Amino acid sequence: MDYEEILINCETRMEEALEALDKRFLNVRAGRANASMLDGIMVEYYGVPTPLKQLANISVPEARQLSIKPFDKGILGDIEKAIFEANIGLTPNNNGEVIFLVIPALTEDRRKELVKQVKQIAEEGKIALRNIRQDANGDIKKLKLPEDVEKNGNEEVQELIGKFNKLIEEKLKVKEQELMTI
Numbered sequence: 001m002d003y004e005e006i007l008i009n010c011e012t013r014m015e016e017a018l019e020a021l022d023k024r025f026l027n028v029r030a031g032r033a034n035a036s037m038l039d040g041i042m043v044e045y046y047g048v049p050t051p052l053k054q055l056a057n058i059s060v061p062e063a064r065q066l067s068i069k070p071f072d073k074g075i076l077g078d079i080e081k082a083i084f085e086a087n088i089g090l091t092p093n094n095n096g097e098v099i100f101l102v103i104p105a106l107t108e109d110r111r112k113e114l115v116k117q118v119k120q121i122a123e124e125g126k127i128a129l130r131n132i133r134q135d136a137n138g139d140i141k142k143l144k145l146p147e148d149v150e151k152n153g154n155e156e157v158q159e160l161i162g163k164f165n166k167l168i169e170e171k172l173k174v175k176e177q178e179l180m181t182i
Contacts, residue, residue: 010136
């Protein structure tokens with residue numbers, strides 16, 4: 001790997017770390033309904049664990065409500081059971097055709113807890129960036145380049161981490177504001 005490839009690889013890995021952070025932020029719910037809240041739920045369908053989104057239409061009829069309309073009404077009970085077992089803190093209401101999930105309003109304490117959780121996720125993102133920086137600096141050192149070229153490479157990597165840390169801070173601020181908004 002040459003000098004340019006190391007920098008490109010470093011930036012690509014940092015972008016991937018940022019994408020992972022975005023996905024984790026999405027899982028921290030702010031009292032609003034979001035179909036992605038049900039992404040990890042598996043339903044026993046003819047003895048095979050199947051993702052819920054493959055078995056039903058999931059929609060958001062209101063800001064704090066999810067509607068799950070199965071393609072096969074015979075699995076309503078199985079879907080309900082899977083939601084209970086997933087322990088996502090929501091109670092399904094079944095009307096015989098559709099399952100409704102009402103997302104409760106967040107208390108002030110719960111909002112503060114979620115902000116702490118989001119800050120922890122952001123910190124983990126920064127740690128990932130620092131690890132990527134360490135790998136890139138190590139790779140640059142292995143090239144046995146002249147001292148000034150190596151120093152420039154390390155400075156470029158540092159600029160990258162600065163840019164991505166700033167992006168994480170901005171995303172954290174937006175998510176915190178979203179969580180604290182009633």
